[in-house]
Amino acid sequence: METALWWVRNDARLHDNAALVAAAEAEELLPVYVVDPRQYGEQPYGGRDSFDFEKTGAYRARFQRETVADLRAALDAEGSGLLVREGRPDDVLAELAAAVDADAVHYQALPAPEEREAARAVVSTLGDAEVRTEGHWTSTLHHVADLPDGIQGIDDTFTPFRQSVENDSRVREPLPEPSLPPPPDLARLDGGRGAVPTPEELGLEQPEYDDRGVLAFEGGETAGLDRLEAYVWEDDDLREYKRTRNGLLGADYSSKLSPWLAAGCLSPRYVKRDVDRYEAERVANDSTYWLLFELRWRDFMAFQTAKHGGQFFARDGIRQREDIDWADPGTDPTAREQFERWKRGETGIPFVDANVRELNQTGFMSNRGRQNVASFLANSLRIDWRRGAAYFERQLVDYDPGSNYGNWAYVAGVGNDSRNSYFDVVKQARNYDEDGEYVRHWLPELRGVPPAYVHEPWEMDQKEQAAYGVVLGEDYPEPMVDLEASYEEFR
Ligand SMILES: Cc1cc2nc3c(=O)[nH]c(=O)nc-3n(C[C@H](O)[C@H](O)[C@H](O)COP(=O)(O)OP(=O)(O)OC[C@H]3O[C@@H](n4cnc5c(N)ncnc54)[C@H](O)[C@@H]3O)c2cc1C
Incomplete structure (x- = not known):
């Protein structure tokens, strides 16, 4: 009997999810979302000339809570479920793996240093406990393994990167939703199903929704897929994207897909498949091309974080510029x-x-x-x-x-x-x-x-x-x- 954990990260979706597909091959599957306290409250920036700042505000905290609730509903409907736990992912997953006698943990591999560090700790702790760990690349349009020159070979300028992936890479087809095996016997676990804390519980002031805003962003795969459907198909806005994308007011000057892409409620490959279908059924023009162009900017930035690590986030940046006299609000x-x-x-x-x-x-x-x-x-x-x-x-x-x-x-x-x-x-x-x-x-x-x-x-x-x-x-x-x-x- 193979038992797997699926550690849900920024991939809160059932569609096109390689981590979930792999985890669902087991006979028992336990999806787990971990609320990591290092993401909340005042935290050090890190590196040289560090300062403290509050990492997560009320808008994203609310969006995440909605995202996890939507994922739980989708998993429940498939006869699966979702556990939510608070703590460091390495501690939480090690404890759960021991409690359900798990053989493997599948998770989304992410490119930026903090996320990589969290995964490294999980791999190391579970390795000590002889639990297999497998990272799956699911956040970008182009799979990391399909980059023509690998991560270190990526040019630091966007245009050569874009040309290389447009000409010499491909975008994989989105994976279908897998059928899900049942969860292990949860009676063995303490703590019930758990829930993501509300912004108030996190000590964050919950702002009233301001209806002057462009869109009432609601977290979750359901709302993300609805937004894609509305923008591309119902309102036919994609046709004009290149002309309207510099707008400032209203829902439709740009796609507004970014919150769902960031939380992984939407896969960029799924978005591309819709764009391809739109090009085949309605129109292929500079606007349809441009949406994919922007998704490649997103890829470029993600791969750059993997290539440069901490230097990408340092004040001198990847250009290592020391000639700028930055004013420091901490001391000035x-x-x-x-x-x-x-x-x-x-x-x-x-x-x-x-x-x-x-x-x-x-x-x-x-x-x-x-x-x-x-x-x-x-x-x-x-x-x-x-x-x-x-x-x-x-x-x-x-x-x-x-x-x-x-x-x-x-x-x-x-x-x-x-x-x-x-x-x-x-x-x-x-x-x-x-x-x-x-x-x-x-x-x-x-x-x-x-x-x-x-x-x-x-x-x-x-x-x-x-x-x-x-x-x-x-x-x-x-x-x-x-x-x-x-x-x-x-x-
Ligand atoms: C200072 C600064 C900070 C930014 N911070 C973020 C951020 O934290 N998260 C984020 O998703 N985007 C960020 N962007 C990029 C961009 O502003 C947003 O992605 C975009 O405004 C989101 O709206 P949209 O989904 O309607 O974009 P659209 O114009 O519809 O574009 C479609 C998608 O392409 C991607 N994209 C578009 N422009 C860029 C870009 N310049 N760089 C990378 N990806 C892009 C996004 O995923 C976006 O959802 C930042 C830009 C600037 C200048």
């Missing part, structure tokens, strides 16, 4: 005050503030917004970019190590594809929010300000401020830096 009071204002969306630069307030109120921000608020912090304020990235890690419902830290490092000039460059925030705001609708959506205090001033309220004189119902320094802050002067270094 001006930087601390600026960083706090940035986090609250009170910098006095409307396009930055609107985006940060959207993040704070909903857990999401558009790609255009992320690039601009990151550039403002890293390039205009020259505050240690890892602080901003760590704040994103806490706040984002779709946080993903490679995509988050990789994009931050890129914007900060220390990462992949980085140039010594910056985003001109006001110019960007004028291009992507021409009449100021987005800024007014999140900054009601600027409601009465006309398009000519809405992105640069500091250009209004006192008479104009009175006429448009906003007094700078009272209703809305004065800008905290001179943007033009901050760009000088780059020109």
